[in-house]
Amino acid sequence: MELLKNLPEMDLMRSEKMTFVQLIIPVESAHRAVSYLGELGLLQFRDLNNDKSPFQRTFVNQVKRCAEMSRKLRFLKDQLHKAGLLSSALPAVQSDIDLEALEIQLAEHEHEFIEMNANSEKLQQTYNELLEFKMVLQKARSFLISGKSYETAEGRELEENVYPSDYPETASLMEQATQSGQSNSTGLRFISGIIPKSKALLFERMLFRATRGNLFFNQAPADELIMDHLSSELVEKTVFVVFFSGEQAKTKILKICEAYGANCYPVPEDLTKQAQITQEVLSRLSELETTLDVGIRHRNAALHSIGFQLTIWMNMVKKEKAVFDTLNMLNFDVTKKCLVGEGWCPIFAKPQIQEALQRATFDSSSQIGIIFHVMDTVEPPPTYFRTNKFTNAYQEIVDAYGVAKYQEANPAVYTVITFPFLFAVMFGDWGHGICLLLGALVLIAREGKLSSQKLGSFMEILFGGRYILLMMSLFSIYCGLIYNEFFSVPYHIFGESAYKCRDDSCSDAYTVGLIKSRDAYPFGVDPSWRGSRSELPFLNSLKMKMSILFGVAQMNLGIILSYFNSIFFKNSLDIRYQFVPQVIFLNSLFGYLSLLIIIKWCTGSQADLYHVMIYMFLSPLDDLGENELFWGQRPLQILLLLSALVAVPWMLFPKPFILRKRHAERFQGRAYGILRSSETDIDSEPGSARKHDEEFNFSEVFVHQMIHSIEFVLGSVSNTASYLRLWALSLAHSELSTVFYEKVLLLAWGYENFLIRMVGLAVFAFATAFILLMMETLSAFLHALRLHWVEFQNKFYGGDGYKFQPFSFAAMADDED
Amino acid sequence: MGFILTTLIFLVIGIIACFCARICCNKGPSANLFHLTLVITATVCCWMMWAIVYLAQMNPLIVPILSEGE
Numbered sequence: 001m002e003l004l005k006n007l008p009e010m011d012l013m014r015s016e017k018m019t020f021v022q023l024i025i026p027v028e029s030a031h032r033a034v035s036y037l038g039e040l041g042l043l044q045f046r047d048l049n050n051d052k053s054p055f056q057r058t059f060v061n062q063v064k065r066c067a068e069m070s071r072k073l074r075f076l077k078d079q080l081h082k083a084g085l086l087s088s089a090l091p092a093v094q095s096d097i098d099l100e101a102l103e104i105q106l107a108e109h110e111h112e113f114i115e116m117n118a119n120s121e122k123l124q125q126t127y128n129e130l131l132e133f134k135m136v137l138q139k140a141r142s143f144l145i146s147g148k149s150y151e152t153a154e155g156r157e158l159e160e161n162v163y164p165s166d167y168p169e170t171a172s173l174m175e176q177a178t179q180s181g182q183s184n185s186t187g188l189r190f191i192s193g194i195i196p197k198s199k200a201l202l203f204e205r206m207l208f209r210a211t212r213g214n215l216f217f218n219q220a221p222a223d224e225l226i227m228d229h230l231s232s233e234l235v236e237k238t239v240f241v242v243f244f245s246g247e248q249a250k251t252k253i254l255k256i257c258e259a260y261g262a263n264c265y266p267v268p269e270d271l272t273k274q275a276q277i278t279q280e281v282l283s284r285l286s287e288l289e290t291t292l293d294v295g296i297r298h299r300n301a302a303l304h305s306i307g308f309q310l311t312i313w314m315n316m317v318k319k320e321k322a323v324f325d326t327l328n329m330l331n332f333d334v335t336k337k338c339l340v341g342e343g344w345c346p347i348f349a350k351p352q353i354q355e356a357l358q359r360a361t362f363d364s365s366s367q368i369g370i371i372f373h374v375m376d377t378v379e380p381p382p383t384y385f386r387t388n389k390f391t392n393a394y395q396e397i398v399d400a401y402g403v404a405k406y407q408e409a410n411p412a413v414y415t416v417i418t419f420p421f422l423f424a425v426m427f428g429d430w431g432h433g434i435c436l437l438l439g440a441l442v443l444i445a446r447e448g449k450l451s452s453q454k455l456g457s458f459m460e461i462l463f464g465g466r467y468i469l470l471m472m473s474l475f476s477i478y479c480g481l482i483y484n485e486f487f488s489v490p491y492h493i494f495g496e497s498a499y500k501c502r503d504d505s506c507s508d509a510y511t512v513g514l515i516k517s518r519d520a521y522p523f524g525v526d527p528s529w530r531g532s533r534s535e536l537p538f539l540n541s542l543k544m545k546m547s548i549l550f551g552v553a554q555m556n557l558g559i560i561l562s563y564f565n566s567i568f569f570k571n572s573l574d575i576r577y578q579f580v581p582q583v584i585f586l587n588s589l590f591g592y593l594s595l596l597i598i599i600k601w602c603t604g605s606q607a608d609l610y611h612v613m614i615y616m617f618l619s620p621l622d623d624l625g626e627n628e629l630f631w632g633q634r635p636l637q638i639l640l641l642l643s644a645l646v647a648v649p650w651m652l653f654p655k656p657f658i659l660r661k662r663h664a665e666r667f668q669g670r671a672y673g674i675l676r677s678s679e680t681d682i683d684s685e686p687g688s689a690r691k692h693d694e695e696f697n698f699s700e701v702f703v704h705q706m707i708h709s710i711e712f713v714l715g716s717v718s719n720t721a722s723y724l725r726l727w728a729l730s731l732a733h734s735e736l737s738t739v740f741y742e743k744v745l746l747l748a749w750g751y752e753n754f755l756i757r758m759v760g761l762a763v764f765a766f767a768t769a770f771i772l773l774m775m776e777t778l779s780a781f782l783h784a785l786r787l788h789w790v791e792f793q794n795k796f797y798g799g800d801g802y803k804f805q806p807f808s809f810a811a812m813a814d815d816e817d
Numbered sequence: 818m819g820f821i822l823t824t825l826i827f828l829v830i831g832i833i834a835c836f837c838a839r840i841c842c843n844k845g846p847s848a849n850l851f852h853l854t855l856v857i858t859a860t861v862c863c864w865m866m867w868a869i870v871y872l873a874q875m876n877p878l879i880v881p882i883l884s885e886g887e
Contacts, residue, residue, distance in 0.1 A: 513882035604876025
């Protein structure tokens with residue numbers, strides 16, 4: 001016992017000792033102090049302004065400004081993305097950029113970009129229009145030429161008719177008619193434009209209906225895709241020309257054009273004018289193109305220049321916002337010159353915090369130092385475990401069930417080994433174990449690269465658990481060697497099998513079986529068992545008994561941890577009236593069963609253990625007969641049964657009564673205290689008394705104890721049976737593995753055909769990878785986790801604490817991502 | 818005999834592993850105790866697994882009966 005008392009505290013066993021501290025910070029060094037504390041990341045601030053709304057807090061304006069700045073930064077980042085540039089983060093030169101200067105800069109940049117965007121949009125629109133005009137010109141020319149030919153033909157006819165005439169007036173009249181007929185001779189006018197191809201058919205039909213068929217619609221697809229500015233996509237467009245006559249038709253057509261979003265462009269009939277306008281349009285297009293180009297390059301250059309600093313700025317703004325949020329948690333004191341803050345910090349961090357505060361005082365050239373002192377409180381402290389990258393994953397899976405109460409024993413210490421071990425008991429196959437090991441090694445080897453990347457959610461979970469995967473694979477290889485399964489094939493690695501035929505002809509090997517001629521196979525399951533008819537009865541018996549043995553061992557470990565908890569919290573009541581009866585009860589029943597299993601194995605007796613256990617309860621005084629495993633078994637059984645029966649009221653009754661007596665004693669003493677003097681601060685009493693009611697609710701305590709005892713008693717049976725899942729899953733794994741090997745690989749390999757062999761190999765590989773490696777891994781992981789969370793932890797774990805969440809810039813960066 | 822011998826081998830391997838852990842990562846008494854706990858737990862688990870399977874085969878009640886086609 002002396003040795004045990006002198007042992008140092010184990011690293012991860014109990015959470016760090018925390019202390020409640022109070023900070024009094026003068027206003028001028030407040031901002032700097034809080035940001036230095038944020039970099040340190042070891043102080044959890046308590047929100048002293050909990051009852052205030054966000055708008056009533058002191059630094060609400062600064063928070064708003066930070067939010068506004070981060071909005072601007074997000075806008076800039078969006079612009080960067082849209083331009084297709086990547087924001088390359090240079091390793092930041094941490095120049096102390098002033099926040100206000102940054103604010104002004106950001107406002108300028110935002111304004112600049114908004115302007116640039118508006119301008120370029122206008123230019124782009126003009127460009128599109130010109131492009132459409134150019135296309136209309138190109139296509140419409142061909143329509144008009146054909147139309148022209150009709151006109152000229154008709155005009156010539158008219159002219160021919162005119163010239164032979166002698167009457168100049170008639171001739172001039174005719175001439176006038178032909179002249180005006182050039183625009184109006186057939187009464188034909190046209191509208192040319194361009195419309196998205198999808199709407200062209202409907203458009204044509206609509207026009208047809210509106211003009212009652214008095215139109216000629218000619219269309220041709222445009223050569224290039226045009227950017228539709230509404231949907232900012234490239235769409236196919238069709239150039240159309242509508243020939244019609246009459247004013248009313250014109251208005252109708254124009255309205256329909258507008259409704260369908262067709263853009264109309266005037267095309268002059270005259271060929272020379274057409275050529276002229278085409279030239280103009282082309283030149284303007286090229287001008288616009290260059291302008292747009294220059295604009296885009298200018299914008300990209302501007303984006304590039306800020307792209308480097310964007311991540312730095314975003315981090316700065318995030319930090320500032322966090323600092324102001326934390327400052328909002330502090331209170332102004334009476335003089336309004338200091339901020340008062342309260343919080344939790346680990347005791348080992350006190351010197352570091354003091355040093356950070358001193359630096360803050362110095363850096364802000366403040367005259368007054370920051371006061372940092374310990375305070376008392378009745379609140380339970382938060383739980384803080386200092387984990388490294390190996391133990392972090394295990395601590396997280398323990399915390400997923402419940403965060404440990406302050407300073408109670410941490411199951412993660414044992415979970416590091418027992419969790420992968422129980423996984424391996426259910427997964428045991430050293431071939432699959434090697435595959436898992438390779439996967440784990442790949443993840444660990446690329447640790448540095450993968451930890452800085454942003455991974456998908458599945459990969460992130462897998463990456464976070466890489467060390468668990470490593471341990472699981474190592475133990476799986478070990479258990480696979482013990483079960484003697486390599487993709488379900490046994491090997492004679494550790495020497496010869498213990499079994500051989502009874503005689504040289506091996507005639508009765510198929511009926512009566514082999515015989516054990518040597519000592520037991522030195523390491524693991526004998527390879528002769530695989531494939532035999534009696535394999536399952538043997539392995540089932542072995543694995544079931546193994547599960548019970550592991551279960552009883554782990555549950556005993558749990559109860560022993562509860563003993564260590566009681567010693568630590570100096571709760572002798574728990575030791576005497578909870579730990580001892582629990583140990584007696586569990587071990588007199590299931591510990592005895594484990595003993596019987598071991599004795600049966602050692603002696604090779606044929607006793608039926610089911611029978612022994614059941615009749616131990618039903619008729620303990622009967623003679624055991626052929627089920628006797630050792631001398632004195634019957635009296636021992638009677639003794640154990642009586643101990644178990646005594647243990648149940650032992651864990652149920654004494655504790656509530658003793659608690660009531662203790663409370664009565666304390667209460668009696670307190671009554672005198674109140675009479676003595678009213679100035680005696682009741683707060684000077686130990687903290688627990690302040691929290692509890694004056695009333696000691698005996699029935700509540702008694703019921704609580706009864707529930708606890710019943711849970712333990714019934715739980716000992718159900719939990720022991722629950723460990724049989726170790727047998728069940730390992731059987732399933734083994735059977736699946738055998739089926740895939742025999743019915744897929746061997747079957748395919750039996751054929752001489754190369755193709756069938758390859759197909760069989762591929763199916764075997766896929767089935768192994770997806771069903772055995774992925775599904776079975778998840779399944780065994782889950783069941784091992786359940787065994788830890790429920791069967792192991794409910795023997796000792798409280799799990800009702802809360803986690804230490806310090807104000808830390810590093811944690812905030814992780815959170816945001 | 819084989820049982821006790823192999824148990825001793827496990828014990829020796831455990832002690833060697835403890836020394837290796839102490840030599841490789843000596844980070845103060847509390848961390849050392851933690852590593853020691855891990856090594857002891859792992860050794861005990863592995864030994865238990867082996868011992869159970871060994872004991873079960875020492876005096877078997879049934880023997881392998883080969884199936885047709887072996």
